[in-house]
Amino acid sequence: MAPEDAMVAGAEKRPVSSVLLVIAMQTEALPVVQKLSLTEVADSGFPKGVPWVRYHGFYKDLEINLVWPGKDQTLGVDSVGTVPASLVTYAAIQALQPDLIINAGTAGGFKEKGACIGDVYLATDVAYHDRRIPIPVFDLYGVGCRLACSTPSLQKELDLKVGKLSTGNSLDMSPQDESSIIANDATVKDMEGAAVAYVADLLKVPAIFVKAVTDIIDGEKPSAEEFMQNLIAVTAALEQGITKVIDFINGKCLCDL
Amino acid sequence: MAPEDAMVAGAEKRPVSSVLLVIAMQTEALPVVQKLSLTEVADSGFPKGVPWVRYHGFYKDLEINLVWPGKDQTLGVDSVGTVPASLVTYAAIQALQPDLIINAGTAGGFKEKGACIGDVYLATDVAYHDRRIPIPVFDLYGVGCRLACSTPSLQKELDLKVGKLSTGNSLDMSPQDESSIIANDATVKDMEGAAVAYVADLLKVPAIFVKAVTDIIDGEKPSAEEFMQNLIAVTAALEQGITKVIDFINGKCLCDL
Numbered sequence: 022m023a024p025e026d027a028m029v030a031g032a033e034k035r036p037v038s039s040v041l042l043v044i045a046m047q048t049e050a051l052p053v054v055q056k057l058s059l060t061e062v063a064d065s066g067f068p069k070g071v072p073w074v075r076y077h078g079f080y081k082d083l084e085i086n087l088v089w090p091g092k093d094q095t096l097g098v099d100s101v102g103t104v105p106a107s108l109v110t111y112a113a114i115q116a117l118q119p120d121l122i123i124n125a126g127t128a129g130g131f132k133e134k135g136a137c138i139g140d141v142y143l144a145t146d147v148a149y150h151d152r153r154i155p156i157p158v159f160d161l162y163g164v165g166c167r168l169a170c171s172t173p174s175l176q177k178e179l180d181l182k183v184g185k186l187s188t189g190n191s192l193d194m195s196p197q198d199e200s201s202i203i204a205n206d207a208t209v210k211d212m213e214g215a216a217v218a219y220v221a222d223l224l225k226v227p228a229i230f231v232k233a234v235t236d237i238i239d240g241e242k243p244s245a246e247e248f249m250q251n252l253i254a255v256t257a258a259l260e261q262g263i264t265k266v267i268d269f270i271n272g273k274c275l276c277d278l
Numbered sequence: 279m280a281p282e283d284a285m286v287a288g289a290e291k292r293p294v295s296s297v298l299l300v301i302a303m304q305t306e307a308l309p310v311v312q313k314l315s316l317t318e319v320a321d322s323g324f325p326k327g328v329p330w331v332r333y334h335g336f337y338k339d340l341e342i343n344l345v346w347p348g349k350d351q352t353l354g355v356d357s358v359g360t361v362p363a364s365l366v367t368y369a370a371i372q373a374l375q376p377d378l379i380i381n382a383g384t385a386g387g388f389k390e391k392g393a394c395i396g397d398v399y400l401a402t403d404v405a406y407h408d409r410r411i412p413i414p415v416f417d418l419y420g421v422g423c424r425l426a427c428s429t430p431s432l433q434k435e436l437d438l439k440v441g442k443l444s445t446g447n448s449l450d451m452s453p454q455d456e457s458s459i460i461a462n463d464a465t466v467k468d469m470e471g472a473a474v475a476y477v478a479d480l481l482k483v484p485a486i487f488v489k490a491v492t493d494i495i496d497g498e499k500p501s502a503e504e505f506m507q508n509l510i511a512v513t514a515a516l517e518q519g520i521t522k523v524i525d526f527i528n529g530k531c532l533c534d535l
Binding site for chain 2: 154163220
């Protein structure tokens with residue numbers, strides 16, 4: 022056993038003490054910040070000039086950090102998508118060395134797979150649907166499928182739906198995206214999950230994915246419209262889902278999740 | 279003038295001393311490593327476990343670092359695309375504080391815009407073509423258009439073609455990608471440029487983009503096939519283009535490029 026494997030095994034046998042929440046949008050983050058009584062950290066530990074925001078606090082026996090990639094410095098909108106999510110996840114892992122990452126946010130859902138507006142999903146697998154590289158092996162790299170940290174007890178105990186998550190940088194869905202999402206067998210579709218999973222895997226931090234459904238992709242309404250309409254209400258459901266997950270994690274080891 | 283602006287202004291008035299090359303593929307990187315007599319750095323300064331590779335050396339009056347995101351740890355292929363490129367660019371800027379970034383690599387070209395196999399382009403603008411977010415302002419954020427560092431003298435003196443660069447995570451081109459590439463007025467298409475530009479902008483490091491054409495996107499052959507066929511030959515042209523650019527930069531201030 023390599024020393025780092027021993028460390029990981031050791032970490033699995035003591036209760037989780039530090040959780041990093043990675044959330045892409047302010048509207049998604051603020052209800053959680055409020056519920057867990059987190060406070061914004063003025064000296065975030067991030068490089069000067071980046072818009073990334075860190076909230077910190079203690080909730081029950083857990084140290085909680087919540088990071089959000091902040092507003093785009095030119096356009097003022099939330100820095101959604103895979104690149105800002107991967108950067109802030111990387112920087113936060115380096116600075117904070119969390120035991121566990123929770124990537125939480127809103128998502129589109131497929132009614133054909135049983136998703137309804139307001140459902141909160143725990144993703145078992147994450148993959149990309151917008152990285153098509155039709156060269157052998159590169160094709161698999163493009164899909165970049167990764168398993169979430171195994172959490173059979175959490176899945177069993179909590180009333181969360183379970184499904185696969187597919188990630189792409191577009192809010193809409195092209196026919197090519199749709200084929201890839203079907204190939205990924207996804208129930209929910211977001212814009213960050215697979216990138217957070219990539220960084221977590223690179224730096225060997227276990228990660229789970231909690232996604233609340235704002236819009237039905239295979240429904241009748243355009244995604245963007247439905248997303249905007251439901252965003253506020255669904256972030257309340259998301260906050261409740263995240264709190265349930267964190268309550269469950271409190272006092273437990275990774276291997277008991 | 280804020281202190282950091284004064285620093286940037288100061289940096290512009292002294293010769294460039296440290297250049298960071300960001301290259302996505304080993305096949306693209308190695309001819310440059312050889313030509314500039316760079317050596318691989320065993321202790322790269324990057325976190326333990328990441329596959330990122332750093333080469334270092336001095337060429338004329340310049341300190342050169344070349345970073346490459348390395349091989350995917352599971353699949354063994356080059357870690358192409360926006361997420362690994364953004365991460366390695368971020369980590370390299372933090373560790374090395376370069377005066378200038380050169381993102382170099384191969385690209386697809388549009389013959390309608392004058393591109394031919396083996397052409398080496400200097401990109402004036404970079405933008406994304408696979409981040410469609412049809413919500414006002416988010417749409418512009420998705421496109422993420424950024425200007426390359428202005429280099430009028432370099433453009434005039436060197437025999438490089440000039441055009442706009444569009445970035446996406448797929449090697450192929452869907453009809454939606456095509457519409458966005460046309461909207462971006464792009465002559466060349468790659469898989470990393472806009473992500474490197476984003477990180478460079480975030481951390482206020484000037485960046486230029488040197489891209490050599492491996493395949494004609496609006497031609498008759500499938501991109502993947504043509505890309506594989508021309509990759510080796512075109513990386514030689516790319517190395518020559520990069521060397522010309524670096525020779526030109528040597529001894530000059532940013533404001534004289």
